[in-house]
Amino acid sequence: MPSRPLRPCTNPGCPELVKQGRCAKHTQQAEQQRGSSSQRGYDARWARRRADYLYRHPWCVLCGRPSKVPDHFxxxxxxxxxQGVxxxxxxxxxxxxxxxxxxxxTARHQPGGWNAR
Ligand SMILES: [Zn+2]
Ligand SMILES: [Zn+2]
Structure with missing residues (x-):
């Protein structure tokens, strides 16, 4: 049975020889990049919605100062x-x-906040 020749990892410049595709390191790296770019997409969408929300709700509900953060509550x-909302x-x-x-x-409601004991 002829053994399949190994090829270099498809990541440009990587010398690692693999059966196909990327080496383990670059497979992992590619997955992480996909994850972070969808996170960036979410961040951009959320930044727009946050700005819109604060424009419509300009005052803090607790103290009446200008609002800066839409809090999930x-x-x-x-x-x-x-919950699948x-x-x-x-x-x-x-x-x-x-x-x-x-x-x-945040400190009060999240265990592990800065004042959690
Ligand atoms: Zn590689
Ligand atoms: Zn406040």
């Missing part, structure tokens, strides 16, 4: 996604907060 975005970033799932209020709320 009362259910966290992670839980909304876990179609649009976890819709207005009904958000409340406007200023940065100091958001920091203290």
């Amino acid at each position: 009362p259910v966290s975005r992670k839980d909304l996604v876990a 179609a649009d976890p970033d819709a207005d009904v799932h958000l409340r406007p907060l200023c940065v100091p209020c958001h920091s203290s709320e």
